[in-house]
Amino acid sequence: MKCxxxxxxxxxxxxxxxxxxxxxxxxxxxxxxxYLTQSDSPDTGAANLAGAxxxxxxxxxxxxxxxxxxxxxxxxxxxxxxxxxxxxxxGCPHDYxxxxxxxxxxxxxxxxxxxxxxxxxxxxxxADTDQLTQLVRLRREMKEAIAAExxxxxxxxxxxxxxxxxxx
Amino acid sequence: xxxxxxxxxxxxxxxxxxLRGAGPQADIVMSSRIRLARNLADFPFxxxxxxxxxxxxEKTLHDAILQSELAGRLGYLDVSRLEGLDRQFLVERQLIxxxxxxxxxxxxxxxxxxxxxxxxxxxxxxxxxxCMHSGLDLERAWDEINHxxxxxxxxxxxxxxxxxxxxxxxxxxxxxxxxxxxxxxxPALVITRQIEKVFRSLQKINLAVRGLYGEGSQAMGDFYQxxxxxxxxxxxxxxxxxxxxxxxxxxxxERKARxxxxxxxxxxxxxxxxxxxxxxxxxxxxxxxxxMHLLSSVRMGVNLGLIQDIEIPMIxxxxxxxxxxxxxxxxxxxxxxxxxxxxxxxxxxxxxNREDGNDASKx
Numbered sequence: 001m002k003c004x005x006x007x008x009x010x011x012x013x014x015x016x017x018x019x020x021x022x023x024x025x026x027x028x029x030x031x032x033x034x035y036l037t038q039s040d041s042p043d044t045g046a047a048n049l050a051g052a053x054x055x056x057x058x059x060x061x062x063x064x065x066x067x068x069x070x071x072x073x074x075x076x077x078x079x080x081x082x083x084x085x086x087x088x089x090x091g092c093p094h095d096y097x098x099x100x101x102x103x104x105x106x107x108x109x110x111x112x113x114x115x116x117x118x119x120x121x122x123x124x125x126x127a128d129t130d131q132l133t134q135l136v137r138l139r140r141e142m143k144e145a146i147a148a149e150x151x152x153x154x155x156x157x158x159x160x161x162x163x164x165x166x167x168x
Numbered sequence: 169x170x171x172x173x174x175x176x177x178x179x180x181x182x183x184x185x186x187l188r189g190a191g192p193q194a195d196i197v198m199s200s201r202i203r204l205a206r207n208l209a210d211f212p213f214x215x216x217x218x219x220x221x222x223x224x225x226e227k228t229l230h231d232a233i234l235q236s237e238l239a240g241r242l243g244y245l246d247v248s249r250l251e252g253l254d255r256q257f258l259v260e261r262q263l264i265x266x267x268x269x270x271x272x273x274x275x276x277x278x279x280x281x282x283x284x285x286x287x288x289x290x291x292x293x294x295x296x297x298x299c300m301h302s303g304l305d306l307e308r309a310w311d312e313i314n315h316x317x318x319x320x321x322x323x324x325x326x327x328x329x330x331x332x333x334x335x336x337x338x339x340x341x342x343x344x345x346x347x348x349x350x351x352x353x354x355p356a357l358v359i360t361r362q363i364e365k366v367f368r369s370l371q372k373i374n375l376a377v378r379g380l381y382g383e384g385s386q387a388m389g390d391f392y393q394x395x396x397x398x399x400x401x402x403x404x405x406x407x408x409x410x411x412x413x414x415x416x417x418x419x420x421x422e423r424k425a426r427x428x429x430x431x432x433x434x435x436x437x438x439x440x441x442x443x444x445x446x447x448x449x450x451x452x453x454x455x456x457x458x459x460m461h462l463l464s465s466v467r468m469g470v471n472l473g474l475i476q477d478i479e480i481p482m483i484x485x486x487x488x489x490x491x492x493x494x495x496x497x498x499x500x501x502x503x504x505x506x507x508x509x510x511x512x513x514x515x516x517x518x519x520x521n522r523e524d525g526n527d528a529s530k531x
Contacts (some may be wrong), residue, residue, distance in 0.1 A: 087213040090339070092211075092216060093207065093335040096342070107400060109396070112398060113402070114400070118331075118344040118346075118402065119317075119333075120328070122318060129325050129326070136212050143218075
């Protein structure tokens with residue numbers, strides 16, 4: 001078999017996951033090295049995922065709708081949908097709740113299913129950890145309050161954090 | 169675990185349980201591995217975590233692990249304080265991922281002495297638990313990792329949603345957070361050019377194929393890692409079964425391809441294997457790629473009885489110990505590419521020309 005990029009024999013066979021669909025590459029040593037150094041950047045997988053997502057969204061979404069969607073931000077961690085689309089990584093557990101509508105088609109595309117049927121943690125078998133996720137927001141707000149020298153607000157938030165922690 | 173055992177310089181002279189060449193189908197299956205992705209419910213995922221967040225996540229997980237019943241068998245390494253060479257060493261050893269080695273900030277790894285268990289803290293997710301066994305033994309790996317997960321869940325509230333399961337930084341891992349991987353040595357399928365066919369059929373049933381060092385890595389030494397892509401909507405035993413059911417089929421193909429090679433020209437095959445062995449035993453300078461390529465032939469030769477004075481555990485070990493960081497750790501100095509190639513040849517000569525070439529445990 002010949003290398004896909006030049007005439008030399010292909011000695012490296014690489015399988016890439018692009019948007020959940022594997023893609024095969026057959027390269028000679030030199031082209032493989034060049035390719036792999038490029039793709040070594042940690043963003044590659046994310047970029048692929050983001051690509052898949054963009055495709056998903058492109059169906060039935062106008063540019064305007066997409067722009068509006070991109071500006072949505074998670075109230076807990078502050079990540080915007082645009083940032084997620086770019087990085088392919090979510091910001092906190094709450095993103096699965098607040099971007100649920102947008103993530104659903106993506107999950108269906110990747111997994112073919114949208115509901116978990118596997119293991120559940122024994123301790124809180126049915127319980128959601130959503131309450132604990134609020135700590136992410138409270139800590140962020142406390143940091144912002146301290147930065148703004150609003151110490152009254154900061155101490156209020158600190159108490160609130162303690163309350164949730166003690167309850168958990 | 170004693171401190172001495174976690175000294176990386178000491179580890180450089182040993183090899184993990186998964187290289188033992190034991191367990192079912194170990195001639196073709198190098199190792200079985202399962203990993204679980206978990207995140208703390210009360211912290212942002214890594215991409216949004218501040219430095220103090222990361223420090224606190226690390227401390228929380230570190231303390232939970234070392235206060236649990238797991239503590240007795242685990243030692244801890246602060247990866248952020250390791251030098252680049254040591255981090256690379258752990259990657260070659262498959263104890264941490266390349267991403268974990270190359271990232272920034274507070275992070276660590278808890279390891280057991282046999283290198284079967286590794287708990288990476290602050291990788292792509294807050295916690296990545298990994299269990300690895302020699303040969304095809306996914307059930308044991310699952311029992312072990314499931315237990316570790318239970319033990320930690322008693323102390324830590326993992327981000328979990330009843331509908332979506334375990335929540336992960338990347339939606340590709342949500343649900344079970346589980347990746348089941350089996351590393352296969354498939355030289356005959358490569359030689360007979362049937363490997364593409366195998367790939368295509370695996371892709372049709374949603375299984376991924378990668379090289380020895382995971383995502384984006386080339387299939388060095390004819391090693392292929394087969395793993396599930398789907399993590400949501402199926403139970404853990406189902407996901408394990410899917411991979412576990414397909415592996416024997418591939419093993420069978422590989423065995424048939426070996427039979428064909430022998431039937432169509434035992435002389436040719438014997439020649440190919442012997443030449444590979446000859447080069448490895450005599451080369452004065454050799455690249456990593458060539459080494460992997462030749463070791464692959466020798467490994468198959470040993471399994472087919474064409475080479476009889478060396479055993480599989482030694483060859484398995486050579487695949488890992490001739491990687492760049494291992495050579496430098498073993499030598500105790502940093503080496504550039506040219507010097508590494510000389511050192512690699514020296515290392516191979518030393519280990520392949522010994523009368524007692526079978527004992528991989530001693531160096």
